[in-house]
Amino acid sequence: MGLDFNVVPEFLDLILIGAMWTIAITLVAGAISLGGGVLFAVIALYGHWLVRYPIKFFAWLFMGTPLLLQLFLIYFGLVQVGIDLPAFVAGVIGLGLHFAVYNSDIIQAGILAVDKGQTEGGRTLGLSQFQTIYKIIVPQALRNTLPPIGNNIIALLKDSALVSVIGVTELIHASQLAISETFRPFEFYITAAVCYYAINLALEAILRKIENNAQIAR
Amino acid sequence: MSPTQPFINIRHAKKNYGDLEVLKDISLQVEKGQIVAIIGPSGSGKSTLLRAINDLDSLTEGEVWLEGMQVNKKLPTRQYEKHINKLRQEIGMVFQHFNLFPHLTVRENITLAPKMLKGLSNANANKLAQEQLERVGLGDRIDYYPSQLSGGQKQRVAIARALAMKPKVMLFDEATSSLDPELVEEVNLVMKQLAKENMTMIIVTHEMAFAQSVCDKVLFMDQGVVVEEGLPEIIFKTPQHERTKSFLANHLNGRF
Numbered sequence: 001m002g003l004d005f006n007v008v009p010e011f012l013d014l015i016l017i018g019a020m021w022t023i024a025i026t027l028v029a030g031a032i033s034l035g036g037g038v039l040f041a042v043i044a045l046y047g048h049w050l051v052r053y054p055i056k057f058f059a060w061l062f063m064g065t066p067l068l069l070q071l072f073l074i075y076f077g078l079v080q081v082g083i084d085l086p087a088f089v090a091g092v093i094g095l096g097l098h099f100a101v102y103n104s105d106i107i108q109a110g111i112l113a114v115d116k117g118q119t120e121g122g123r124t125l126g127l128s129q130f131q132t133i134y135k136i137i138v139p140q141a142l143r144n145t146l147p148p149i150g151n152n153i154i155a156l157l158k159d160s161a162l163v164s165v166i167g168v169t170e171l172i173h174a175s176q177l178a179i180s181e182t183f184r185p186f187e188f189y190i191t192a193a194v195c196y197y198a199i200n201l202a203l204e205a206i207l208r209k210i211e212n213n214a215q216i217a218r
Numbered sequence: 219m220s221p222t223q224p225f226i227n228i229r230h231a232k233k234n235y236g237d238l239e240v241l242k243d244i245s246l247q248v249e250k251g252q253i254v255a256i257i258g259p260s261g262s263g264k265s266t267l268l269r270a271i272n273d274l275d276s277l278t279e280g281e282v283w284l285e286g287m288q289v290n291k292k293l294p295t296r297q298y299e300k301h302i303n304k305l306r307q308e309i310g311m312v313f314q315h316f317n318l319f320p321h322l323t324v325r326e327n328i329t330l331a332p333k334m335l336k337g338l339s340n341a342n343a344n345k346l347a348q349e350q351l352e353r354v355g356l357g358d359r360i361d362y363y364p365s366q367l368s369g370g371q372k373q374r375v376a377i378a379r380a381l382a383m384k385p386k387v388m389l390f391d392e393a394t395s396s397l398d399p400e401l402v403e404e405v406n407l408v409m410k411q412l413a414k415e416n417m418t419m420i421i422v423t424h425e426m427a428f429a430q431s432v433c434d435k436v437l438f439m440d441q442g443v444v445v446e447e448g449l450p451e452i453i454f455k456t457p458q459h460e461r462t463k464s465f466l467a468n469h470l471n472g473r474f
Contacts, residue, residue, distance in 0.1 A: 121317030124272055125331035125383060126307035128299060135330060139321050214321075 005187050011178040015188075018174025019195045025092055025160040025170060026199070030153045032096025037103025037149070038138055044108055046133060062101040068162055070094045075166040091163035099156045106148045110141035143214040150207040157203060158196065171195055223286055225250040225418060226271065226387065231280035233266055233442075240266050241277070242442040248387075248435075251416040255429035255450070258439035259465060264422045267439070268389050271420065272309040273302055284309065285386065307335060310380030314392040316372045318364040318379070324351065325360045328379045335383075350378035354408045370401030374408055387418040395424055426469055430454050438462045 008015070043055045062070065075090035085093070114137050122132035142149070164173035175188040182188070224247035233241040240263045248254050256264040269275040271282055273290050282289040289305055291298070319327050328350055329343035338346065351357045354374035364372055373393055380388060390409065394402045406428050412419060413432050423429055429436055429450060436453040438446045438461075446453060446462045457463050 115315075115317075117313060117315050117317040118319065120274060120313065121319065124274060124306055124309070124311040125379070126303045126305075126335050127331060128303050131334060135334070136319055136321075140319075143321060 003186060007182050007184050008187055008191050014174050014178055015191055018169055018171040021168060021170040022160050023199060025163055026157045029092040029095035030156055033099035033103050036097060036100030037107050040100060040104035041107035041111060042133060045111055059101045062098055067098050067159060070098055071162060071166055087167045091166060091168050099152055102152055103149055106145045107141055110145035111137055113144060114140045146211050146214060154203060227283040229281045231270055232278050234278045239442050244444055250418055253413050253419045253433045254435045255433040256422045256437045256439060257429060262439040263442045264439045265391055268391050268420060268422050271389055272306050272311060307383050308386045310385035310388040312376050312380055312390045312393045314395050316376045318372055318376055320364050324362050324375050328382045332382055346382050350382045354378045369397045370404040373405045377408055390421040392422055
């Protein structure tokens with residue numbers, strides 16, 4: 001029994017919906033990972049110890065367990081204590097926070113790499129520490145760490161596949177649905193792979209554009 | 219503020235880093251409109267003294283007063299932050315390495331603080347930026363990024379940025395030390411212009427000719443003490459102390 005891609009068009013709607021969900025998860029979780037990464041990094045470096053240590057502990061917890069387990073805990077576990085999140089919400093929170101912890105490490109290094117003179121420049125104008133961090137330090141730290149953060153976003157795109165296990169019909173789950181009706185795993189998994197490549201290319205193009213725009217301003 | 223009180227008054231300033239005494243009981247008075255140069259070898263404490271004026275480096279002991287207000291007042295952290303942020307708006311500072319914000323345009327560098335701290339509207343902030351840039355001769359560079367400017371231009375933008383806060387005093391921390399020789403003059407010209415406008419200035423510098431021609435008073439520091447202070451023509455022409463003489467002699471021979 002050879003490959004027969006003629007089975008695919010019939011399920012194209014399903015696959016495209018799956019691709020849309022994959023993109024939606026990547027965008028929302030990516031935004032959470034970036035915002036959370038900045039927040040955790042700033043707290044870890046500048047925060048009062050009362051918030052700094054809990055955040056560090058939280059980061060350690062997230063680094064030490066598989067993403068899959070974290071998704072299970074957020075989706076199936078939290079229900080037991082009365083927090084019933086929709087699968088998509090649970091998925092983007094889990095994925096977003098997981099990558100926020102990794103982004104935080106990168107952004108911390110980026111913040112520490114910003115010249116001390118930048119802080120002095122801001123503070124001597126009369127800006128508060130918070131204003132200096134928010135307007136001067138973090139924007140530069142983000143510019144300097146765009147390439148590794150971009151890599152994390154691409155890793156996040158691929159790990160969005162894990163959200164299929166809590167029932168979000170993203171690309172993998174959509175493919176599995178198609179396969180269960182057609183018994184054609186190879187065709188549909190290859191189709192899914194092609195979709196991932198396409199999304200990846202688009203993402204890389206966007207990231208490259210952002211990096212190029214940031215080049216002049218450093 | 220009583221009429222007898224100096225504009226800037228540094229009283230018995232001491233600064234230690236562990237066992238190292240960087241400033242050993244220094245006092246300095248600066249009058250409004252006065253231009254003071256601080257000279258001396260590297261490690262003499264001149265930058266530390268300058269940076270104590272806006273509390274960028276905190277003194278271990280001693281007081282800094284600006285117009286009858288104590289800069290390094292003992293206050294609880296939160297109150298102190300408010301106090302010092304307010305005071306720093308009135309103390310302009312220019313650094314050796316410019317410290318322009320590379321991710322912002324020249325315009326944004328200049329308007330950032332006036333907008334955030336004084337609530338200036340976009341239109342007023344833009345006007346202010348244009349004015350200050352013209353003052354330093356860079357009116358046509360408003361939409362450039364710092365990376366597109368030469369060192370001398372960067373420093374002039376840094377001066378414009380400080381001036382945009384309408385400071386009462388300007389501190390210059392070796393403002394021309396990292397510039398190529400041919401770019402020093404354009405920055406010096408701007409500083410001379412400020413001197414003509416009666417801006418109060420304290421200048422840490424290695425440029426003796428500039429200090430001599432512009433300043434009202436010169437401090438020679440070495441190893442954390444003021445060895446000698448007085449009128450520039452006296453310090454440069456007839457220094458009293460051996461240490462001053464040898465420093466100036468070495469300087470003229472280009473050893474520093």
